[in-house]
Amino acid sequence: MDFNDTQQESQYRQQVRTWLDANAGGLKPTGPSVFDAQTRRGEADYVERAKEWQAKKTDAGYGVIQWPKEYGGAGGSQMQAIIYREEEARYEVPAGVFDIGLGMCGPVLMMYADEATKRRLLPSMARGQDIWCQLFSEPIAGSDLAGLRTRAQRDGDDWIVNGQKVWTSGAHYSRYGILVTRHDPTMAKHKGLTFFWLDMKSPGVEVKPIRQISGASNFNEVFFTNVRIPDSQRLGEVGEGWQVSITTLMNERLAVGTVGAPDFKEIFALTRRVALGDQPAIKSAAVRSRLADWYVEAEGLRLTKARTMTRLSRGETPGPEASIAKLVGGVKQQEIGSFGADLLEQAGAVLDSDVLPGHGMFQQAYLASPGIRIAGGSDEILRNIIAERVLNLPGDIRVDRDVPYNEIPTGKG
């Protein structure tokens, strides 16, 4: 048992470090990271920088390391991709813009698109030239995704799509998207679905931003009005849309893994810095108890990841333990955000980091963390998945099974 790289891994890590030192333009500042209410101001510029960085990485063989070369990847291993990610995380580089495309859209195309389409679309996705989004959730279909309504009706060699998607991250700067639709509302709900990829510039696609409680605006509503999609852009068979969606969501759960700062390190530092009564807050038994809880959770996640990496390093599939990261991390960040604000007493209400420098992080986390607990599978859905797929408990009894979709009760939604 050890935490060391194999010789090959260590050589690769060294090579990555050397390249990042020469090309990434500096390490991240240490100490508390600066949070800002990210509206869309400055976003276009950020996306441009992200594209430049992705292109530079691709030229050096670090773009999408684990993809085959013919699709714009570097033909490397999953382990090399992880090593690169670990190293890159220490540097100040634009991140996050391509996660959905590379983590979900790419893999689904690789599995279901024809060869010509893959060779046409994947290299520009890998290089960051074209950003992709995922058009799944709808106002009526969130956790119960298969309840979606967006209609696709056959018209010769095309399909005509009408309906609405929601919570679509990055739709406003995406060139392409993957889309799941209902082609037959008289079939049972999981059976009447069909999957496509589409050009987001198609006539009839309209993107409207959604403002989140944090003030940020990462995602959108997307409206479809008589949008024409060629049948050649269908992924999977007609009626196979649910299986294709599940493949994508499996990838999503691997892609959406770790929850960032503030974590134990930041709240620990804060409790040493601020006073509670006449002494540093960390001297309070109540504070110490909470800190210890978060420490073992944070360490538990870090070390669970080390177990997953061990499996990958041996060329094995990750075990079910990898599924707990977001579930534990989301709640932890929400509690840390709330506790961090509490430690500032009344000043905990102040959000403006210009007024109280270095202190906005906890308040921002307080406002942003509810989203983590919902996105990419809500806490409740993730618990169901652990119970049913890991512990093999029986599925829920469903009143909508084998009922034609258009006869399922919908309530007020």
Add this chain to the structure above:
Amino acid sequence: MNFDFSDAQKMLKTQARDFLKSACPTTVPRRILDGNEPYAAELWKGIVDLEFTGISIPEQYGGIGYGYLELCCVAEELGRAVAPVPFSSSVYLATEAILAAGSEEQKKKYLPQLAAGKLIGTFALAEGAKVPTAKNQETKLEGGKVTGEKLPVPDGDVADFAIVVASSSRGPSLAIVDLKGSGVKREAVATIDPTRSHARVHFSGAPGELLGVEGKGWELKESIFDRAAVLYAMEQLGGSDACLAMSVDYAKGRYAFGRPIGSFQAIKHKLADMYIKNELARANCYYGAWALQSGAKELPVAAAGARISATQAYHFASKENIQTHGGIGFTWEHDCHLFYRRSKLLSLVLGSLHSWKDRLITHLEKQAEGSAASAAA
């Protein structure tokens, strides 16, 4: 990255599990719970025959000279089986204390006998309902004699000797005391887990042989407890896993309202939470195992992390296991309470969750001060 046990270690674990499945089904702890035997003597003999008592003892002292990762594998299985034997007191505490601080002569005298199961050792710290500190030890060591009372002492009624924490004129010290010798009176006390016996041990001028440096006993005790915390945590993890397996099994087979109760989300989510806590504990425990085996400087922090998360996981799993079972889980006849009792006992034996949380944060503060100081220099 190789954060896992080796194939050979996993084989040892399987061996231990298979042995305990046949030698220690829950009828064994139940027999101890209901009867008058202090521990399962035939099970203890079986464990000794498999040389589990000598795993961490070097061959020159009669052991088999494996490492701590191997001992961790066995500990996890003993915990899973709620084994009613004095293994933890004799191996994690007494053997480890002598390995850590014994003179050559003491090692030769005790270790071969401990490995062979001819001696059972234990560790005597608690003096009733108070948090033990370096300054509040009322048991005295004066002129090679120990005087005072320890309560409770795990396996104190059956152990051959105890390592006793006592104050001498130079400060807290450790003394090896023959519990069958003169000046020792002991009586078993009822505890929340009768499958593991405990005693009140009274010393009136009992001969005490110094272990380690006089006056340095507290530091020694701290380091012995750090090491033992990892091993106890592995037992806690094993017990916690057993509770999850029991709950899942029951939830699949028990029907209510015309369906398995495991199809209700109230049960599913509870068991998913059990799984999550167990996985967090497993990761922390493995880290503790790594630190113990490699003698890493991270050991105090890793041990506290393992102890805290395994205590939390076992508490949750053992109480919610009863809850999942409903009324039947609250009966004496059902096995749920074996785990519920053991969970609480193990969470107290080296000091409470409260104490270990405080200990963890103290170590982290020292680390932070250390790195701030080295950054300044």
